[in-house]
Amino acid sequence: MTTEILQPDDAGLSRAREILRDGGLVAFPTETVYGLGGDAANDHAVARIFDAKGRPRFNPLIAHVASLDAARKLARFDHRAERIANAFWPGPLTLVLPLAEGARLSPLVTAGLDTVAIRVPAHPVARALLTEFGAALAAPSANPSGRVSPTRAEHVLSGLSGRIAAVIDGGPCKVGVESTILGLYGPRPVLLRPGGLPVEAIEDLLGTRLDNMAAAERPNAPGQLSSHYAPRARVRLNVRSPEPGEFWLGFGPEAAGAELNLSPAADLVEAAANLFHYLREADARISPDATIAVSPIPDQGLGRAINDRLRRAAAPRPGAG
Numbered sequence: 001m002t003t004e005i006l007q008p009d010d011a012g013l014s015r016a017r018e019i020l021r022d023g024g025l026v027a028f029p030t031e032t033v034y035g036l037g038g039d040a041a042n043d044h045a046v047a048r049i050f051d052a053k054g055r056p057r058f059n060p061l062i063a064h065v066a067s068l069d070a071a072r073k074l075a076r077f078d079h080r081a082e083r084i085a086n087a088f089w090p091g092p093l094t095l096v097l098p099l100a101e102g103a104r105l106s107p108l109v110t111a112g113l114d115t116v117a118i119r120v121p122a123h124p125v126a127r128a129l130l131t132e133f134g135a136a137l138a139a140p141s142a143n144p145s146g147r148v149s150p151t152r153a154e155h156v157l158s159g160l161s162g163r164i165a166a167v168i169d170g171g172p173c174k175v176g177v178e179s180t181i182l183g184l185y186g187p188r189p190v191l192l193r194p195g196g197l198p199v200e201a202i203e204d205l206l207g208t209r210l211d212n213m214a215a216a217e218r219p220n221a222p223g224q225l226s227s228h229y230a231p232r233a234r235v236r237l238n239v240r241s242p243e244p245g246e247f248w249l250g251f252g253p254e255a256a257g258a259e260l261n262l263s264p265a266a267d268l269v270e271a272a273a274n275l276f277h278y279l280r281e282a283d284a285r286i287s288p289d290a291t292i293a294v295s296p297i298p299d300q301g302l303g304r305a306i307n308d309r310l311r312r313a314a315a316p317r318p319g320a321g
């Protein structure tokens with residue numbers, strides 16, 4: 001199959017809808033990363049998502065919808081969930097909620113769990129596509145499983161060209177790291193993944209600190225396999241002065257000699273937006289047995305999400321000796 005590159009205009013969106021209605025896959029921009037969309041109610045389409053990514057079927061997907069109203073048809077919202085959704089949707093937040101009875105979703109989306117992950121994205125192209133399609137789109141990040149998430153259409157093509165019907169080119173993603181995932185299925189809200197919405201914003205709204213769920217307790221340890229977001233090269237963290245031969249991925253003014261600097265001004269929002277693009281860039285510039293040395297990143301705001309992704313990029317690789 002040849003992957004079509006669609007423009008984010010009326011013609012592109014109606015072509016995307018046609019492909020999706022036929023059970024095909026279309027990658028599309030969101031404010032966090034590009035998603036690989038398929039009709040969330042169509043078993044075949046959802047199965048194709050897992051195949052295209054090489055993703056294990058036990059790892060559930062996020063259902064994307066255009067509005068809170070549409071989300072209420074898929075999940076049960078209690079008072080707490082309503083408050084959080086009203087405050088942060090549309091935006092880079094995914095809520096994991098009890099599945100609604102009669103929800104029009106393939107069981108493959110939830111991997112058979114009785115909870116469902118839902119997000120209302122803010123990106124205008126994602127919103128236009130969801131409105132045009134008129135139903136939920138299952139969409140994981142549009143990268144082969146275990147690799148770095150895509151923040152540009154060309155990243156999507158480098159990983160999935162020929163495996164998906166189309167990509168809508170909406171330019172670079174502004175946030176650059178995946179959504180924050182908050183579990184709202186138990187007595188206490190649980191942070192399942194730090195991401196594009198700073199954890200502190202949720203904590204301020206709730207007036208409490210969030211429990212960070214221990215990896216061992218996570219349902220199916222979703223997307224939380226130790227090695228993830230991996231470039232080919234090795235990654236070494238919290239490096240203030242790199243060894244000779246290492247590729248320095250810097251942060252802040254202290255890293256003036258770095259080959260690439262996530263944010264010379266030490267701005268975490270800018271660093272998040274650059275993270276995945278620079279990891280790919282570093283990987284392309286060095287030999288596969290070289291090392292990317294990364295400066296320390298403050299563990300607050302978007303820094304929490306950046307450090308989470310970097311720790312996974314640095315984690316031991318399965319089958320990597």
Ligand code: TXA
Nearest residue numbers: 032034035060061096115116117140141178179222223
């Ligand atoms: O920003 C994002 O969230 C992007 C864009 C495309 O929306 N999507 C994304 O999807 O990052 P993905 O599949 O790469 O990550 C979704 C995460 C996975 O770790 C998955 O295990 C978790 O959400 N998840 C999905 N359903 C879940 C559930 N019912 N309970 C717990 N975790 C769940």
Ligand code: MG
Nearest residue numbers: 140141149223
């Ligand atoms: Mg992913």
